[in-house]
Amino acid sequence: MSAPILAARGVSKGFFGNPVLRSVSIELMPGRVHALLGENGAGKSTLINLLSGALRPDSGTIEIDGQAVGHHSPSEARRAGIAVVQQELSLTSSLSIAENIGLGAYPRRHGLVDYGALAARAGAACDLVGLHEPLATPVGDLSLGRRQMVEIAKALYRKPRVLILDEPTSSLSATETRILTGLLERLRAEGVAILYISHRLEEVMRLCQHVTVLKDGTCTADRSLEGVNAAGLVRLMVGRDPGDLFPHWTSTRTADTAIAISGFSAGAMQDVALDIKAGEVLGIGGLVGQGQEDLLLGLYGAIPAKVASATVNGAPGLPANVPDANRRGLAYVPADRKREGLHLIHPIITNLMLPAFARMPALKLRSRSAERETAMRLATQFAIKGDLGRAAQALSGGNQQKVALAKWMPHDPSVLLLNDPTRGVDVETKREIYNMLSGFAASGKAVILLSSDTPELVHLCDRVAVVREGKIATVLDHGELSEEAIVAAAMGAEREREAA
């Protein structure tokens, strides 16, 4: 067995007195794809930041080629051949693809950036990830998926011996994911040590040979993936038998129409007709960025929408704006919970009460005790952990998502519009959200669930509308639902087409 290129030995790290990692060790071997699994808030990002020198451990050591490094910094890590593809992109939109790829490691000639060498090396890295846009294109002109590919090309440009990828496929199309998979296989064969973080278990099963599992900042498993199946992985992560991730599906669909639209156009969506019944969970599927979000926002009155005819909760016409939508029983939970769903620097209780403020008489004094009572009730109901007076940013991603959902509940909405509610959320919270959704539908209300997680659509929805290029390509009934059927509909006739 060869020696690890990069290792952490007994590292601990805390923020503001909260321990995030407790004496964790990990060894990255050449020629091995190592999976790092754990629920949100388990300490994965912190461990990556320690390995890549963006943070220093409070105790324990980072070793490169068996040597402990004292002052580990990002540029130090780069010199040692460690490259990271972060979950949040680190690109500069006004610089070109080439300038972004070389950032921090430009080839120089006479003190100036050597654009010739940059063109050659950045071009080679782009070829590896199948990025064929001109190198001079500003990154701001690219879609999210393409930017992710630039981010990966940027890591490859550094000719890494250790490549760390933090949820690299979360915004990639199927084709791009396939390119990445092939690339990682090749790098592994070339002897690169790869650390791979993903919430998509089937990817982990396919790509990785070894797994480290973190739970609440401690390492609960460090073993070969051989002979482990998906259920076994989930068990390792939650530390107990997960049972079935999805609740048992029963249709609670009624004959009453919750929302009916025809000739609906908003943003990228053109001429859509849909009929959603009370008690139904309607899924919205498709490749990333085909206009799904515009459908939700248009229904919610958040972007201008035109419609031939519409009925929303028995009243004609679409909501004119968001307050109107709320009055008519619609609630929307955005995908980007950090920017749109929550006010991160404000306390959890304020976030929970925010929609309520909009409904109060403008000049009536607030009742703090009543607010506190409502918030406590919501926190218990949704199992939101933590002191309600603390800032929402102190919560883990899963708990933040629960706050973003819970805040609407006092208003008893009759239609929930959910935009990818489980993206980047840990397994335990996913299950809680799924249970909540089926309970919500069972109480005679309607749920529109936009999701990039296909298994979720298959197991939760009465019907799934698959969107492609701004149109509903097909509507699949529960009986016809399978991951293959949804993906096939999303890709249309030409299976090789990439996401826009």
Add this chain to the structure above:
Amino acid sequence: MSDTSLASQSGTALYLAIQRKRNIGVRSLFLVVLAFLVAYGVLFPGLFTATGFAKFTQSWFPLALVAMAQAILMLTGGISLAIGALVSLGAVVAATTMTGPLGVTGGTLLVCVVGLGIGAATGLIVVKLRLPAIVVTLAGSFIIAGAALLVLPRPGGAIPDWLSNSLAGNTPAAFGVLVVIVLAWKLYLATPLGLSLYAAGEHPVGAYRSGVPVDAARIAAYAISGLLCTGAGLFVAAQTGSGDPIIGNSFTLNSIAAAVLGGIGFLGGQGTMRGALAGSLLLSLMISVMFFLGFTPVAQYVAQGLIIIGAVALPQFRMRAK
């Protein structure tokens, strides 16, 4: 792999292609500047004589410098409210030293050192102590204005006649200096440190994780900005032939106006230096054209304000219409 044409692209071709892409955002601004230039030429045909050109570029020159000084800081995500005070300080330092034992060379050197030093110190405070630039430079503007008044309590001092005549006489020397400064800036942007300015401004955490010396890039920007301001002060002193401790005051807000006209964003990393320069030229032209059209000073200010709001709003509307 399949597409080798990318890999074999030459450095010059890539550099030029990137520059062309950067022009896209400022194309319409260039057209507006051109329209004003034509209007100005029609109103004042003397513009196309050697003297007319020299005088016009001289009236533009200090504004161009402070617009650059402000734009550099705005690109890093900062801003400076001390621009005017630094211009005044540059002017009084030049006016009190150049006819003394230091001479023109020593005086010029001192002006440069003062600008670089104060700029770097401001940068250190903002970057290392993580204080908001707007507050630090507001406080700095009081301190620097005070220093200028200490050096020269009332207008006075002198600039040697030959220097005044060669910089601000009937020669296009100011334009020549501006060309040199712009070329120097292009050179700086072609260095790794200069190019990282954009990344450090738009996405400091991402830039740091990419191995960019973010702090150094930002402190260097403050130092360069300070140098441009005191340099503008030296020129203003040469124009008037003497020093005035409050002569720079109007430059603070005008530098922001020019940068904003030129498409520099407040969030860092947005905009180009060519845009800021065009913005400063547009501002100069607007003032001159309105003067020739017989606008009263009050009407000039109002019109200037409306044009700036319009200039910022138009691209926004166009983006939303897309």
